[in-house]
Amino acid sequence: xxxxxxxTCNEISLSDVGKKVRIAGWVETIRDLGGLVFLDIxxxxxxxxxxxxxxxxxVDYASHIPIESCVSVFGTVKKRDKETINPKLETGFVEIxxxxxxxxxxxxx
Numbered sequence: 001x002x003x004x005x006x007x008t009c010n011e012i013s014l015s016d017v018g019k020k021v022r023i024a025g026w027v028e029t030i031r032d033l034g035g036l037v038f039l040d041i042x043x044x045x046x047x048x049x050x051x052x053x054x055x056x057x058x059v060d061y062a063s064h065i066p067i068e069s070c071v072s073v074f075g076t077v078k079k080r081d082k083e084t085i086n087p088k089l090e091t092g093f094v095e096i097x098x099x100x101x102x103x104x105x106x107x108x109x
Contacts, residue, residue: 009042027068
């Protein structure tokens with residue numbers, strides 16, 4: 001059996017900073033800022049932001065995942081920079097730095 005998540009998308013918090021976690025859900029949005037790509041991963045419980053490393057192959061891979069594809073993301077929980085905090089989200093104070101992303105189901109349309 002594949003262990004595709006350790007947490008739901010609303011469970012990641014400041015108490016998890018520095019921990020390795022795995023979440024799974026649908027890619028809701030992708031923001032490509034050139035050297036970094038941010039993805040919002042959604043499950044039935046909430047949304048968590050994940051971010052690529054600055055490596056060009058990671059940026060290229062993440063920026064080409066179709067919206068609404070289902071993914072599993074493994075990485076380290078980081079505290080967001082002060083200017084990027086989103087108080088509208090339960091998880092808006094943290095993000096996951098992607099170490100591994102696996103497409104579980106790709107949207108084809």
